[in-house]
Amino acid sequence: MDKETLFREISHALVEFEVEKVAELAQETLRQNISAYETITEGLVTGMKEVGRLYEEEEYFLPEVLMCSDAFNAGLDVVNPHLDKDSLEKPIKMVIGVVEGDTHDIGKNLVRILSGASGFEVYDLGRDVPLDRFIEKAEEVGSDMICMSTLMTTTMDGMKIVINRLKERNLRDKYKVLIGGGPISQTFCDKIGADLYANDASSAVRKAKELMGRA
Amino acid sequence: MHFTREALSIDALVGESLSYCIRTAGLILEAPCNGLGLCGKCRVKAWGDLYPPESLENGFINAPDVRLACLARVRGEVWIELPSKGQPLKTINEGFAIEVAVDSCVKQVRLPPLERTVQPYLERLPYNTGSADLYRKVGQLERVGASELYGVLMDNRLIDLESEPGQILGVAVDIGTTGISAYLLDLATGEILQKQSCLNPQTEFGSDVLSRISYCLENSQGPDLLRTSILGKLNQLVLALTGETIRAKSVYQVVIAGNTTMLHFVLGVHPGSIARAPYRPVFLQQVDLKAREVGFLINPEGRVTLLPSASGYVGADILAGLVATAFDKKDHPALFLDIGTNGEIVANLGGRLIATSTAAGPALEGMNISCGCRAEEGAIDTFFIDDQLEFHFTTIGGTSPKGICGSGLIDITAAMVKHQLVLASGRFNPNLDPRLKATVRNKRFYLTDDLYISQKDIRQLQLAKGAIVAGITLLLEEAGFPLEAIEEAVIAGAFGYHINPESLRQIGFLPKGFKGTINFVGNSSAEGARLALLNQGVMAQIQDLKARIEVLELSTNPRFQDYFVKALGF
Numbered sequence: 011m012d013k014e015t016l017f018r019e020i021s022h023a024l025v026e027f028e029v030e031k032v033a034e035l036a037q038e039t040l041r042q043n044i045s046a047y048e049t050i051t052e053g054l055v056t057g058m059k060e061v062g063r064l065y066e067e068e069e070y071f072l073p074e075v076l077m078c079s080d081a082f083n084a085g086l087d088v089v090n091p092h093l094d095k096d097s098l099e100k101p102i103k104m105v106i107g108v109v110e111g112d113t114h115d116i117g118k119n120l121v122r123i124l125s126g127a128s129g130f131e132v133y134d135l136g137r138d139v140p141l142d143r144f145i146e147k148a149e150e151v152g153s154d155m156i157c158m159s160t161l162m163t164t165t166m167d168g169m170k171i172v173i174n175r176l177k178e179r180n181l182r183d184k185y186k187v188l189i190g191g192g193p194i195s196q197t198f199c200d201k202i203g204a205d206l207y208a209n210d211a212s213s214a215v216r217k218a219k220e221l222m223g224r225a
Numbered sequence: 226m227h228f229t230r231e232a233l234s235i236d237a238l239v240g241e242s243l244s245y246c247i248r249t250a251g252l253i254l255e256a257p258c259n260g261l262g263l264c265g266k267c268r269v270k271a272w273g274d275l276y277p278p279e280s281l282e283n284g285f286i287n288a289p290d291v292r293l294a295c296l297a298r299v300r301g302e303v304w305i306e307l308p309s310k311g312q313p314l315k316t317i318n319e320g321f322a323i324e325v326a327v328d329s330c331v332k333q334v335r336l337p338p339l340e341r342t343v344q345p346y347l348e349r350l351p352y353n354t355g356s357a358d359l360y361r362k363v364g365q366l367e368r369v370g371a372s373e374l375y376g377v378l379m380d381n382r383l384i385d386l387e388s389e390p391g392q393i394l395g396v397a398v399d400i401g402t403t404g405i406s407a408y409l410l411d412l413a414t415g416e417i418l419q420k421q422s423c424l425n426p427q428t429e430f431g432s433d434v435l436s437r438i439s440y441c442l443e444n445s446q447g448p449d450l451l452r453t454s455i456l457g458k459l460n461q462l463v464l465a466l467t468g469e470t471i472r473a474k475s476v477y478q479v480v481i482a483g484n485t486t487m488l489h490f491v492l493g494v495h496p497g498s499i500a501r502a503p504y505r506p507v508f509l510q511q512v513d514l515k516a517r518e519v520g521f522l523i524n525p526e527g528r529v530t531l532l533p534s535a536s537g538y539v540g541a542d543i544l545a546g547l548v549a550t551a552f553d554k555k556d557h558p559a560l561f562l563d564i565g566t567n568g569e570i571v572a573n574l575g576g577r578l579i580a581t582s583t584a585a586g587p588a589l590e591g592m593n594i595s596c597g598c599r600a601e602e603g604a605i606d607t608f609f610i611d612d613q614l615e616f617h618f619t620t621i622g623g624t625s626p627k628g629i630c631g632s633g634l635i636d637i638t639a640a641m642v643k644h645q646l647v648l649a650s651g652r653f654n655p656n657l658d659p660r661l662k663a664t665v666r667n668k669r670f671y672l673t674d675d676l677y678i679s680q681k682d683i684r685q686l687q688l689a690k691g692a693i694v695a696g697i698t699l700l701l702e703e704a705g706f707p708l709e710a711i712e713e714a715v716i717a718g719a720f721g722y723h724i725n726p727e728s729l730r731q732i733g734f735l736p737k738g739f740k741g742t743i744n745f746v747g748n749s750s751a752e753g754a755r756l757a758l759l760n761q762g763v764m765a766q767i768q769d770l771k772a773r774i775e776v777l778e779l780s781t782n783p784r785f786q787d788y789f790v791k792a793l794g795f
Contacts, residue, residue, distance in 0.1 A: 068652075068668065068680040068681060068684065069652055070652075071650065071651055071652070071684060071687065071793060072790050072793060073650065073790050073791070073793055073794065074650065076790055110501075110502075111500075111501030111502050112501070112502060113502045113778075113780040113781050114584065114780050115780075115786075116786050116789065119786060137502075137780075137781070138502045161584065162435055162500060163261070163435050163436055163438075163439040164435055164438050164439050164442060164497070164500035164501060165500070165501060167442070192586075193258075193261055193263065195261060195262055195263060195281060196280070196281060197261075197262055197279075197281050197296075198261070
């Protein structure tokens with residue numbers, strides 16, 4: 011199998027969530043001395059992009075996305091030890107969490123999984139995250155983005171507070187702020203002055219990349 | 226601004242939203258999402274000088290002069306036509322309940338006659354009697370005389386006095402987030418004299434608990450407004466039940482069941498803390514207050530009782546329902562479910578009672594669904610596809626179909642699963658039966674020319690049932706109890722009452738492996754309030770349940786997500 015066919019097969023197996031097949035094909039790339047970097051970007055990431063598209067088109071739902079991400083990770087585990095770290099583009103760093111007062115984190119977890127599978131370096135603060143913690147962590151790790159999520163209308167104002175605190179500390183321009191969750195809308199995003207709103211996990215990742223000039 | 230239907234005009238400021246003006250005018254328009262511009266259910270006809278719609282609004286409006294009241298803003302003179310109201314909500318004003326003996330804390334007694342003694346009449350009686358109202362009544366009776374005297378006792382306190390034996394009445398209420406049910410009872414005989422039900426007027430502040438709490442977070446007078454709204458309606462109900470103000474004075478006790486947030490609103494208590502982790506309410510225990518203190522227009526010495534709740538999201542409505550159905554006394558393992566925007570789940574596992582709640586979302590109430598609506602006239606409430614692949618449906622009131630309510634949604638989805646219009650994953654089947662092909666266009670299944678179920682609607686339903694199934698699975702796992710051993714599922718609330726149990730099984734509304742029977746008990750919360758009103762022992766039993774029931778918080782459980790995702794398929 012030549013390189014291009016192999017990458018296509020990896021993408022295809024990933025989209026069909028065939029975990030073992032993805033791992034086997036990844037082994038095959040190593041046998042053929044194909045660079046891990048290329049396998050990741052041309053095979054695995056391409057596959058996840060397709061998964062994202064299917065999710066946005068409502069063909070795939072949470073279970074399929076999670077199974078695909080398992081397949082992605084199975085492939086990554088095989089080639090990662092052989093990755094020449096220098097070949098990597100500097101990853102986009104993001105700090106992510108569910109805002110203070112809310113413990114519903116499935117949506118946030120999905121964004122974490124998909125952005126991780128798209129090459130983001132993700133710092134997950136979990137749920138019910140004290141608002142200042144978002145800024146502290148972003149400062150500590152030199153993040154590019156701050157991502158906040160909530161399912162409840164009663165806690166969404168926490169996002170505005172984080173943005174205001176960024177402004178007070180003259181840090182607003184240092185970070186792109188991405189928000190999402192059940193009650194969040196573009197109107198709310200505009201109102202509180204966030205940089206980006208996405209209504210599902212896949213478009214969040216796609217739009218975040220566009221915003222960072224990595225589309 | 227001119228309201229064409231009401232022939233009413235008001236002044237409005239430039240930039241104000243239509244929904245704000247509607248409220249200012251004292252009119253009511255439901256705003257399910259509390260003005261977030263997410264649900265599109267507050268469509269009105271409006272024309273004149275309005276700011277043009279922006280993209281968010283454009284997504285919901287499809288005809289000239291149709292605007293979303295929460296987003297459209299006034300620029301100059303505007304005419305507005307509100308949708309015709311008075312659509313009665315189909316709710317259930319009945320439920321299954323055990324029988325109890327009449328033993329209310331309110332009793333009528335024959336009192337000794339007014340004799341010529343030096344000692345004040347009331348102070349000779351073996352009861353606590355100190356109240357200005359009673360003194361005034363005795364003062365009158367001393368003047369005009371009375372051959373017979375009858376007293377009304379609450380516990381051991383005399384609260385009223387008459388010269389002839391009148392009826393002693395009580396009112397039992399269930400305040401649901403969407404609907405209210407109330408019974409008028411004769412406290413001497415236990416007879417139900419009247420029933421009333423209506424929409425909860427607080428729906429104008431948002432259709433679910435969270436959006437109403439949000440309203441209170443955004444508006445400092447919020448708790449007051451919501452209190453005024455519900456109390457006004459409850460007093461109207463009391464009047465409608467008793468027929469006249471004078472008879473309302475013979476109501477000596479009102480017992481209220483409802484979810485924890487609704488009970489906070491009755492007292493005008495800010496419920497903000499219920500909607501933030503750790504979801505702590507201001508009060509859970511039973512509250513007994515004088516009617517005048519709460520603002521009830523019954524006998525001013527009468528008592529208003531708010532039944533106790535177990536937690537912020539397992540309220541008095543659930544505890545009342547458990548008692549009404551004797552769920553706590555079942556001798557086989559069973560589940561009790563009350564399904565709305567939040568699904569409450571209680572398990573009775575050999576006498577051990579464990580409860581939890583799970584965020585099911587508004588899909589099952591017809592919200593968030595493309596052609597969804599409440600259970601009101603014109604809503605498709607049942608549906609099936611026969612062996613010849615013909616469609617059959619009914620609507621509430623038998624009128625032409627205008628939308629799909631929760632029970633219709635479940636039936637339709639079940640039919641779609643059964644006839645493989647959708648796959649087990651919830652995705653539309655790319656290889657449709659050729660005879661059904663014409664009904665699916667653009668990932669939409671058309672029931673009629675203009676009513677359809679979209680792929681997104683199916684996803685919303687999957688999220689709702691996934692949350693409930695995951696809740697049940699995790700609760701049983703925490704208790705170390707096998708699902709297969711559960712013999713019965715008791716489904717309470719308006720939701721379950723109209724639903725075909727086969728459809729529930731078809732879409733996997735209960736975890737796979739559940740082998741028991743499904744029983745619908747209707748509005749068991751109102752029934753529980755009725756029993757508590759009639760019998761002090763039942764009231765004590767509800768308090769005892771509150772102390773006994775264990776409450777689990779699921780959203781912080783790390784395994785919830787796994788179970789949830791596994792439970793999404795059909």
